Amino acid sequence: MSAEATSQATVRPAKPTVERGRLSWGGFSLTTHAVVMYLFLYVPIAILVIFSFTRDEFGVRWTGFTLDWYTRLFANERLMGAAGNTLYVAFVSTVVSTILGTLVALALERYRFRGRNATDALLYLPIVIPEIVMAVALLAFSAFAFELFQRITGQTLRRNLTTVIIAHIAFSISFVVVVVRTSLKNFDLRLEEAAADLGANAWNTFWRVTFPLILPGIIGGALLAFTLSLDDFIISLFLSGPGTSLLPVEVYNKVRRAVTPEINAISTLMLLFSISLVVLSQAVQRRN
Amino acid sequence: MSDGNAIELRDVVKQFGDVYAVDHVSLRIRDGEFFSMLGPSGCGKTTTLRMIAGFEYPTSGEISIHGREMSTTPPHQRPVNTVFQSYALFPHMTVAQNVAFGLEMKRIAKSEIGPRVQEALDQVRLTGFAERRPRQMSGGQQQRVALARALVNSPEVLLLDEPLGALDQKLRKELQLELKGLQRRVGITFIFVTHDQEEALTMSDRIAVMSQGKVLQVGSPTEIYERPTCKFVADFIGETNFIDGTVIEHGDNYATIETADGLKLRGITPRPVAIGEAATLSIRPEKVRMFAPGDAKAEHAFTLPVKVELVSYIGSDTRVTVRLNPQRTLDVWEQNTFSTLDRDAYWQPGEPAVLVCPPDNALVLTE
Amino acid sequence: MALNTLERERQRRERRNLTLLLSPGLLWLVLFFALPLLIILIYSFMTNGPRGNIVWQFTIEQYTTLFTRSIYVNAYLRSIWVSLLTTLACLLLGYPLALFIVRQPARWRTPLLFLILIPFWTNFLVRIYAWQIILSNNGLINSALGNLGLPQLNLLNTEGATLLGLVYGELPFMVLPLYAAIDRFDFTLLEAAADLGASRWRGFLRVMLPMTMPGIAAGSVLVFIPTLGQFVVSELLGGAKVDYLGNLIQRLFLRSNPPNWPLGSAMAMAMMLVLLVLILLYFRTTSEEDR
Numbered sequence: 001m002s003a004e005a006t007s008q009a010t011v012r013p014a015k016p017t018v019e020r021g022r023l024s025w026g027g028f029s030l031t032t033h034a035v036v037m038y039l040f041l042y043v044p045i046a047i048l049v050i051f052s053f054t055r056d057e058f059g060v061r062w063t064g065f066t067l068d069w070y071t072r073l074f075a076n077e078r079l080m081g082a083a084g085n086t087l088y089v090a091f092v093s094t095v096v097s098t099i100l101g102t103l104v105a106l107a108l109e110r111y112r113f114r115g116r117n118a119t120d121a122l123l124y125l126p127i128v129i130p131e132i133v134m135a136v137a138l139l140a141f142s143a144f145a146f147e148l149f150q151r152i153t154g155q156t157l158r159r160n161l162t163t164v165i166i167a168h169i170a171f172s173i174s175f176v177v178v179v180v181r182t183s184l185k186n187f188d189l190r191l192e193e194a195a196a197d198l199g200a201n202a203w204n205t206f207w208r209v210t211f212p213l214i215l216p217g218i219i220g221g222a223l224l225a226f227t228l229s230l231d232d233f234i235i236s237l238f239l240s241g242p243g244t245s246l247l248p249v250e251v252y253n254k255v256r257r258a259v260t261p262e263i264n265a266i267s268t269l270m271l272l273f274s275i276s277l278v279v280l281s282q283a284v285q286r287r288n
Numbered sequence: 289m290s291d292g293n294a295i296e297l298r299d300v301v302k303q304f305g306d307v308y309a310v311d312h313v314s315l316r317i318r319d320g321e322f323f324s325m326l327g328p329s330g331c332g333k334t335t336t337l338r339m340i341a342g343f344e345y346p347t348s349g350e351i352s353i354h355g356r357e358m359s360t361t362p363p364h365q366r367p368v369n370t371v372f373q374s375y376a377l378f379p380h381m382t383v384a385q386n387v388a389f390g391l392e393m394k395r396i397a398k399s400e401i402g403p404r405v406q407e408a409l410d411q412v413r414l415t416g417f418a419e420r421r422p423r424q425m426s427g428g429q430q431q432r433v434a435l436a437r438a439l440v441n442s443p444e445v446l447l448l449d450e451p452l453g454a455l456d457q458k459l460r461k462e463l464q465l466e467l468k469g470l471q472r473r474v475g476i477t478f479i480f481v482t483h484d485q486e487e488a489l490t491m492s493d494r495i496a497v498m499s500q501g502k503v504l505q506v507g508s509p510t511e512i513y514e515r516p517t518c519k520f521v522a523d524f525i526g527e528t529n530f531i532d533g534t535v536i537e538h539g540d541n542y543a544t545i546e547t548a549d550g551l552k553l554r555g556i557t558p559r560p561v562a563i564g565e566a567a568t569l570s571i572r573p574e575k576v577r578m579f580a581p582g583d584a585k586a587e588h589a590f591t592l593p594v595k596v597e598l599v600s601y602i603g604s605d606t607r608v609t610v611r612l613n614p615q616r617t618l619d620v621w622e623q624n625t626f627s628t629l630d631r632d633a634y635w636q637p638g639e640p641a642v643l644v645c646p647p648d649n650a651l652v653l654t655e
Numbered sequence: 656m657a658l659n660t661l662e663r664e665r666q667r668r669e670r671r672n673l674t675l676l677l678s679p680g681l682l683w684l685v686l687f688f689a690l691p692l693l694i695i696l697i698y699s700f701m702t703n704g705p706r707g708n709i710v711w712q713f714t715i716e717q718y719t720t721l722f723t724r725s726i727y728v729n730a731y732l733r734s735i736w737v738s739l740l741t742t743l744a745c746l747l748l749g750y751p752l753a754l755f756i757v758r759q760p761a762r763w764r765t766p767l768l769f770l771i772l773i774p775f776w777t778n779f780l781v782r783i784y785a786w787q788i789i790l791s792n793n794g795l796i797n798s799a800l801g802n803l804g805l806p807q808l809n810l811l812n813t814e815g816a817t818l819l820g821l822v823y824g825e826l827p828f829m830v831l832p833l834y835a836a837i838d839r840f841d842f843t844l845l846e847a848a849a850d851l852g853a854s855r856w857r858g859f860l861r862v863m864l865p866m867t868m869p870g871i872a873a874g875s876v877l878v879f880i881p882t883l884g885q886f887v888v889s890e891l892l893g894g895a896k897v898d899y900l901g902n903l904i905q906r907l908f909l910r911s912n913p914p915n916w917p918l919g920s921a922m923a924m925a926m927m928l929v930l931l932v933l934i935l936l937y938f939r940t941t942s943e944e945d946r
Contacts, residue, residue: 027758030751030754030755030758031755033751033752033755034751034752034755034756037748037752037826038770038771040823041770041771041774041823041826042774043789044774044782044785044786044788044789044823045773045774045777045782045785047785047788047789047795048777048781048782048784048785048788051788061798099679100679100680100683101680103675103676103677103679103680104676104677104680104681106676107673107676107677111669111672111673111676113673119677119681122681122684122685122688122689123684125688126684126688128876128877128880128930128934129880129927129930130880130881130883130884130901130926130930131881131884132884132885132886132901132904132905132923132926133692133695133884133923133926133927134688134691134692136695136904136908136919136920136923137688137691137692137694137695137923138687138691139908140691140694140695140698140916140920141687141690141691141694144694166687167687169683169687170683170684170687170688171688173680173683173684174684177680227775227776230778231776231778231779233778233779233780233887234884234887237909238908238909247778248778248779248780251778251780251781251784252780252887255780255781255783255784255787255891256890256891259784259787263781263784264781266781267777267778267781267784270776270777270778270781271773271776271777274776274777275773275776278776341850342849342850343846343849343850362849362854363846363849363850364848364849364850364851364852364853364854364855364858365852368850369850369851370846370847370850372843372846372847374841374843376841376843376844376846376847377847378844378847378848378862379866380865380866389848389851389853389861390851390852393851393852393853393857394852437851438850438851441851441852
């Protein structure tokens with residue numbers, strides 16, 4: 001220690017004080033609020049899962065553990081059928097919208113063209129529009145189209161799963177575009193230049209350099225499209241007919257009338273399914 | 289009762305977990321002085337500054353501003369202002385609004401704010417920039433806005449946290465002189481944090497050299513440079529040569545050490561030493577004279593036989609690296625006071641030489 | 656000046672590539688999104704036939720009905736009101752939450768954000784159902800109150816329950832844009848504000864709030880718009896006691912006998928009007944920032 005420092009240290013011994021932290025911006029109350037918020041978000045989920053195992057047939061009290069509701073669920077043909085349909089619709093609409101959306105994203109990020117702003121506007125509209133407006137629009141459109149079809153060919157079409165798939169693709173494309181565009185924006189074009197320099201043509205460059213690097217973005221977009229389709233209720237409600245049984249609509253009907261813990265069971269399963277899907281996609285992305 | 293001390297730190301400690309960022313620091317900074325805290329990254333200088341500003345509270349110890357204890361007073365209630373390293377100008381406000389901010393917080397009348405802002409801008413030579421936005425201005429200009437924004441509040445002390453760090457060399461030197469001049473004119477105590485020792489030496493009235501949370505030495509630039517009290521300060525400020533040895537005799541202010549090779553070297557002792565203690569001789573490259581063997585006159589000085597190894601011609605001076613022994617080389621700087629193209633006038637590698645060092649030019653340091 | 660043939664060939668190829676990339680997706684959107692919207696726009700000016708069929712006769716009576724009959728005006732105002740309340744509630748609850756996450760060490764932030772999104776992956780209706788369990792008269796809260804000897808509360812089938820359900824569903828859409836905006840915020844500015852004499856609250860109002868406004872605007876738009884069209888939450892948690900725009904549209908399209916598609920279309924268009932105003936406001940606030 002320097003001479004000056006030691007001489008000054010004897011001026012007054014410092015009182016030991018409790019650790020005085022840094023200038024706080026309300027850290028404690030922020031943390032409390034956050035904890036309350038997370039509880040708020042998860043208590044209903046926890047209740048849902050826990051009460052899928054209760055004996056109580058109304059699912060509001062805990063009267064003992066049972067797996068009955070799960071077994072009954074798997075025996076419930078209607079619900080299982082609806083679940084299958086929903087998965088089928090989600091799968092198909094995800095594949096198509098991801099492909100279409102990725103192509104559009106590539107076009108928007110790599111090319112300049114007139115009408116770019118108009119395209120942007122058109123793409124953002126499905127994201128900001130209230131779902132019910134889109135649902136009634138599609139309902140009206142399908143009725144109109146079917147009538148037109150009948151006038152022309154004499155054949156009657158009815159709304160079915162394909163109708164729902166078409167609708168889901170229509171609103172998913174925009175979301176895929178947004179996600180893939182972000183991925184493309186972060187893509188370093190010099191990598192493509194390097195590939196070209198090394199002799200790769202456009203096709204090879206795309207598949208061996210660009211595509212693997214934007215794949216996380218594409219997967220993210222696909223995941224979003226899948227989730228949106230799986231969870232979609234309003235459009236499914238408006239477009240479903242006698243032949244189409246979709247899970248969210250079945251759940252809606254059950255919730256409005258007679259509720260049994262089978263609902264809890266299926267939602268627990270759906271939650272597990274969604275979570276594992278995301279975990280899987282993260283694992284795949286990490287390996288790349 | 290402030291007895292001329294603008295800031296007083298008494299045994300201040302700041303702990304982050306197990307780490308002592310500031311380790312029992314005591315300082316007295318006088319009114320009106322330009323005081324610098326100098327040291328390498330992580331030495332605690334910025335943390336100390338932040339505690340004076342109020343962004344951190346000391347774990348223990350006291351901080352007083354003009355005699356008033358303020359260790360745990362929140363920053364917005366302290367009569368000090370800070371110029372941040374990143375300037376921290378509010379991007380959504382104009383220059384004038386930025387500068388006026390502190391006055392608005394004090395609820396000064398609107399009619400008075402306008403002229404004072406103008407005056408502050410004039411003071412930092414930014415007249416006419418009032419309506420600009422920070423992002424439209426260069427780094428040097430932004431720094432001056434930050435300065436104006438702080439000074440307009442007439443703080444008792446101005447704190448500057450490496451304000452010139454982001455600027456290029458030329459601009460830095462310009463602004464160093466400007467800041468020094470400004471401080472003289474305004475008369476406020478400036479506390480300046482930097483890791484650039486040249487900057488500290490140029491601008492300061494006094495410097496505190498810090499390392500690992502401790503203050504190693506406080507003094508004027510001359511004191512710090514000519515009479516460092518420990519090896520770290522001798523090495524951190526400027527350049528120096530170290531030769532290790534053991535103390536064999538000592539007197540009032542001097543001591544003689546003997547090296548492993550049997551060389552006896554004499555130098556000033558800033559601290560008392562004991563016979564047999566391990567010590568190091570510190571001698572700066574410009575303070576030693578170099579002669580060809582036979583030419584050396586060594587009255588009241590010690591000599592070192594060496595061999596020239598490397599010669600760097602810088603233009604204004606020649607920097608020579610000489611070898612003392614297989615383990616140790618020394619640096620010698622000579623000003624080229626003669627102008628000649630004759631090769632023999634300059635040192636050549638491989639030449640033998642003798643270093644002559646007056647005892648007043650060397651220090652014997654024990655830590 | 657004539658371009659050489661190689662250059663023209665290259666441009667033609669580029670044009671072709673662009674068309675290939677763009678047309679499938681755009682075509683789909685035009686056909687299955689823009690066109691349907693156009694159709695209901697047209698329907699909104701048509702007359703409703705006695706069997707619920709469309710009579711191709713231009714009229715503005717659908718719109719006059721909307722703006723004169725109290726049932727529709729009330730639903731319109733009520734929907735706007737509940738959307739405003741929901742947005743405000745999400746803002747007040749979401750801002751501190753986003754701030755909390757930003758202040759955590761980097762490796763905790765993504766998991767914390769993730770945790771906010773996970774409820775989003777459960778079926779929306781089922782989450783509403785969970786709130787029914789919690790709020791109903793023999794549900795969790797009232798059972799707990801009963802066990803403690805406290806009086807029962809009527810929580811379900813109230814407008815408060817509707818608000819709760821809406822906030823629950825929309826909160827992530829407010830938190831994410833807020834998080835992005837607060838993450839970009841330079842906290843040194845708050846230190847500078849404090850250094851210049853601003854108390855913590857004044858520093859927040861004068862510095863942090865204006866600078867995170869883009870996030871607030873984005874989050875507000877993302878919450879307000881879907882809430883405007885909701886109908887399930889008010890039905891299942893609010894007891895379907897009052898009508899919102901969404902309920903009426905659902906009724907006119909699906910449940911009425913005969914259905915009244917023109918009137919329903921007009922209501923949908925009225926909703927789009929609010930939307931357009933909002934988006935214009937949003938673009939005005941965000942473009943002012945860039946200026």
